[in-house]
Amino acid sequence: MPEYTVVGQPIPKRDAVEKATGRAQYIQDINLPGMLYGKILYSKYPHARIVHIDTTRAQKLQGVRAILTGKDIPEIKLGVYQDNRPLKTDKVRSYRDEVAAVAATDPDIAREALSLIEVSYEALPCVFDPEAAMHAEAPLVHVKHRTNILKMPWKLHFGDVDAAQATAAHVIKERFSTTWVTHCCLSTSGAIAEFDHANNLTIYTNTQIPSLAQKDFLNALTAMGLKNRRVRVIKPVIGGGFGSKLDTYAYEHIAILLAFKTRKPVKLVFDREEEFIATSTRQPALIDISQGCDRDGKLVFRDVAMILDNGAYTSWGATTPSVMMMPITTLYQVPNVRYEATCVYTNNTYSQAMRGYGNPQATFAIESAMDLLAETAGIDPVTFRHINANKPNQVSPQGFRITTCGLKECIDAVTEQLAWGRPKATGEGVGIASLIHVGGGARVYKSDGCGTIIKLDDYGGANVFTGASDMGQGADTVIAQIVAEELALPIEDVRVIHTDTDVCPWDVGAHASRTTFVAGNSALGAARKLKQQILELASNHLEAPPEILALQNRQVICREDPGQRIPIDKLLRKAHFSVGGTMLTAEHFYDPANENLDREFKGNLSMTYTFGAHGVRVRVDQETGKVEILNYVAAHDVGRAINPLLLKGQVYGGVMMGIGYALTEQVVLDKGQTMNPNFRDYKILTAKDTVPIQAPVLETHDPYGPFGAKGIGEPGCVPSAPAIANAVYDAVGVRIKDLPLTPEKVLAALKLKKKHTPPH
């Protein structure tokens, strides 16, 4: 293996000093001259006709500069299905529906103005249960759709499931369900919109998709009658993403509309309650799964049907089946697979992308069902997974081409570090669950690309302009490491700029754990081009062919005569200040050779796939139902760890998010209303809830990854819930099929079990 000096090093996050000293500027910290403050009035009903809105009293309040209602704005369509609007006109369909918005000179005045707006509603019949919403007589959330069932054909069938089921030696069938959970980014959502005199828009916004957001805002300007204007998206430092910033939202468009109306910059930042109520959740799912194996324990079929509560509008949550398919078809080798998902409108909140993008929900069902089937077949759950685990260089029924695959090794690492076979005390149990996730991009748009521009200055420093977005995960650092390695520069010489669409190239967004792989390959491509330019320049200067020159520690050296050398900065100045001078820049756009899923949902979605296994040892208190985690092992095949420090951070953070998903987190909706919009009642784990986590890393050196790396942003939270559910079953013999696994549910299941167990 080649020796690297920067890649593979635990280099601290590049902006950590700014953050540790309080200098980093988040959206809350940006203030523009003459700025106004925007606030949004939300619906008082889950489903109602808007009869009348009276803003007279609010208009008279001193300091109010603009009030907008749905009738005051053009038709701007939002969301995947274009079924949402920034401000609602005819009716509201959920409690988070935006009814009016205010811009004022002070946030308190804006808040007071909201209280002076009078809205009269006519309540409409509601539907909150997705199964009920599928009935023909159910109230229609969108009348013009004539049904609550979205026309999204999530349906695949490879092989012959019915035939395989008829001949399977062992079959299980079960229903699982998952609920709403939310991202809980520590920095709440927000945006500042500002127009120049020619109506070009600059918007500071928390986004993971600067290029796609730019397009959404351009479309909004067009709807506002502002054609051929420019949109500049500036990302402040982002205080957490986890998928929440993968779409553009009503609040961003409201900030734009208020700024246009007032001719002033308008800042609109959510408070925490708003963040809980008016941002989108992880997609909840009802999952029916049946699967079977032969006498040897080989899976012969899997049949999965899901009902997804879409909420009132459609964002990326409705498209999570595209990723749910992956563990269903490709985590294990299963020749006959059928999958169907139905997304249904209700008067609940609508869902979005959240770390794992449907994978945690699907994996909860699959990996719980793996243990059920293993028990039915009389095979130990670890052996059962070994029998069926996918392998390197396979093509799955869905057409996923696996390159490297360390699944078996990860399972072994888990059982070893967890001391799987160790004798257990009463109430103690162990559980395991595996994972697959896209690790080499995911072609969900026409392009899965990312651009990079590198500019060298006269002093040998590199400015790297990347399309990638950093929201804390470390894209800034990993990209700097890749460029520094290729150009033989110390990390301090490389500065990554990722915050401004006016200078940064296009990128599809920080999703699908794709940034290290795609933006990394893009940066590597640009660095290689630049390296070639440097070597050619040096070739003239050192009078040696480029082939025998190399970059080493800020210098170009002649490999055959190491005395022949020139510092890069000196070389750059000579090139710059000579007659007909030149400056060195390079650009590279990397679009991986992965494939969109076709009409049958077949296609190699990603260049490579990340595999892993999580194992957990728990103790269940049979008096209280409380699940205590004694030890947790999260093993991942990461291809290569570009930065082991940041990699560990992704795994630990993912695991703790996964444990929260498994045990404590739930947005409680009662007839569409969020009952726990605060950190007291929404139970995110705290430092006191930390558990011992070991994170063994397997490096399989992927052939397509930059320096062999695969994506690792999401996998850490994917299999936590089923690993814990399996451990609880092992401990006390009850299977919890509905997340989260609260003490109440465990206790109720224990009571039921006791009732059904005949006395001796």
Add this chain to the structure above:
Amino acid sequence: MSKEITFQLNHNDLTLAVQEHWTLLHLLREELGLLGTKEGCGSGECGACTVIIDGMAINACLYLAAEADGKEILTIEGLAAPDGTLNPLQQSFITNGGIQCGFCSPGMLLAAKALLDENPNPSEDEIKHALAGNICRCTGYVQIIDSIKAACAPKNEDVKVVAWQTKP
């Protein structure tokens, strides 16, 4: 109603008039422009606005500015030495991965400093207890706890080392 208060902020004496309804967080961020103290919830549930008042870690969003009269207050802007040398906790958070998105970091750092000032060699449980009111969504707290351990015992190798496997 406004009230004149005198207090020490980041080692400097300050006298100014505050409105009685202002929180300390409002005073710091909106009146004094010290934006390093973050607002994560405004109701004392997340700890992002933690500052140190007379040695105690306090949520600035729940503390009335008028109460600061006669107090010594330290915010993130005053944690490094006046010449810019980082506090060992800041350095440790940076090198040990204690910072991802960074929004909780100012509050975390000050909660940790208040702990170490009182108890220079805390146990892991004592660290966890001191951080219990500071929410972090990115790190899972593991590297934050590691950072604090490393800062209070710089020569102690007792920081969690993760097994690294390499496959040829």
